Amino acid sequence: MTCIQNNFKASSIVKILLRSLMVLIIIHIFVVHFINDIMKNRILVTGGTGYIGSHTVVELQNSGYEVIIIDNLSNSNADVVDNIEKVSGIRPEFFELDCLDYNGLDQLFTKMKGIKAIIHFAASKAVGESVEKPLLYYKNNLVSLINLLDLMPKHGIEGIVFSSSCTVYGQPDELPVTENAPIKKAESPYGNTKQINEEIIRDTVASGAPIKAIMLRYFNPIGAHPTAFLGELPNGVPQNLVPYITQTAIGIREQLSVFGDDYDTPDGTCIRDFINVVDLAKAHVIAINRILEDKQKEKVEVFNIGTGIGLSILDLINAFEKSTGVKLNYKIVGRRAGDIEKVWANPDFANNELGWKAGTSIEDTLLSAWNWQLKLRERGIQ
Ligand code: NAD
Numbered sequence: 001m002t003c004i005q006n007n008f009k010a011s012s013i014v015k016i017l018l019r020s021l022m023v024l025i026i027i028h029i030f031v032v033h034f035i036n037d038i039m040k041n042r043i044l045v046t047g048g049t050g051y052i053g054s055h056t057v058v059e060l061q062n063s064g065y066e067v068i069i070i071d072n073l074s075n076s077n078a079d080v081v082d083n084i085e086k087v088s089g090i091r092p093e094f095f096e097l098d099c100l101d102y103n104g105l106d107q108l109f110t111k112m113k114g115i116k117a118i119i120h121f122a123a124s125k126a127v128g129e130s131v132e133k134p135l136l137y138y139k140n141n142l143v144s145l146i147n148l149l150d151l152m153p154k155h156g157i158e159g160i161v162f163s164s165s166c167t168v169y170g171q172p173d174e175l176p177v178t179e180n181a182p183i184k185k186a187e188s189p190y191g192n193t194k195q196i197n198e199e200i201i202r203d204t205v206a207s208g209a210p211i212k213a214i215m216l217r218y219f220n221p222i223g224a225h226p227t228a229f230l231g232e233l234p235n236g237v238p239q240n241l242v243p244y245i246t247q248t249a250i251g252i253r254e255q256l257s258v259f260g261d262d263y264d265t266p267d268g269t270c271i272r273d274f275i276n277v278v279d280l281a282k283a284h285v286i287a288i289n290r291i292l293e294d295k296q297k298e299k300v301e302v303f304n305i306g307t308g309i310g311l312s313i314l315d316l317i318n319a320f321e322k323s324t325g326v327k328l329n330y331k332i333v334g335r336r337a338g339d340i341e342k343v344w345a346n347p348d349f350a351n352n353e354l355g356w357k358a359g360t361s362i363e364d365t366l367l368s369a370w371n372w373q374l375k376l377r378e379r380g381i382q
Helices: 002-039 051-060 081-089 100-110 128-130 132-150 189-206 241-250 278-292 311-322 349-355 362-378
Strands: 042-046 064-069 095-096 115-120 159-165 212-218 220-222 258-259 274-276 300-305 330-333
Touching: 051 064, 051 115, 051 278, 064 311, 095 362, 100 258, 115 132, 115 278, 128 132, 128 189, 128 330, 132 159, 132 189, 132 349, 159 189, 159 278, 189 212, 189 300, 220 241, 220 278, 220 362, 241 258, 241 311, 241 362, 258 311, 274 278, 278 300, 278 349, 300 349, 311 362
Parallel strands: 042 064, 042 115, 064 095, 115 159, 159 212, 212 300, 220 274, 258 330
Antiparallel strands: none
């Protein structure tokens, strides 16, 4: 009898021990998961469903960052979030929110604690429209940035990467253009917002705000993700050259106009520095690492993000035809007001100090843009 009782006691003790062990394991898994969750660096990407933003979200996720997107969808669609997930395998948190909504941003930062840095893409970007609607551009592009800078210290957000542009150089006196070249009077309200935003960032940091900033001056971003799940989706008639080329090649547009062949360049057409969008996206990840790892030499830094290669418009058309095998219907027309004759980057500072270099060939980049256009047709878009 005593023997049976002892056995019974022993098996009860074993059961209790096993149960306690299970509870401990579950608590352990829960705690580890929770700690991992709060340790993962959270990055806010404004304008993250847009062209450059969506590619950058993927590169951030590939590098282990947890990404939160806000976008007011004024120039993009929410289904971009699905496509980001298809590429990276991770669904980013997405909030439909306007950067002009100060209280909305404040509430978001309170809810999504632990955001370490912001990449600020959200802006209106059509040069022509900015001439017609300057106040819309000044309000959207300036107030959005001011709201973010104002809220960052309150929520302990250390750094911001800002999307600037080579438009700040106007027609540079010396080529290739370095970051030290003088800023020329802007040709449009859009260009002016980039110049003023750079000054707003400098003045805010100089005032002692606990903010670190990197301003990336993009040259001409083109191309799409090699998976063809992400790319540039212009609203209406494209403002940028490559979507116009691919839309003409696929038959949506009848003919491409090349504006002017009497410029002081080898073939008479304008020269630009075309940068692959995935290469550009990677520059943002490096900039974020630099801020979070405290590697900056100055609290505000500026880098040219270009290839260092100037290609004429006719060079680009030839490269498109060569890499895709598709003939392009184009004609030379008169010059267009406001076009800069030639500009390309000196990317030495970005190459040597930031540790970033453009790597994708122009042929692969143009092929990716073409594959994106073909995929859009498959999806019944345009
Ligand atoms: P995009 O229009 O594709 O992306 C911008 C995104 O911001 C869009 O999804 C839009 O809906 C969103 N947005 C606009 N205003 C907003 C607001 N107030 N609140 C929330 N979301 C808002 O443009 P893009 O080509 O990806 O450009 C991104 C950034 O890079 C912009 O700041 C642009 O000025 C700059 N930039 C672009 C180029 C270029 O050629 N694409 C060149 C130099 C600089």
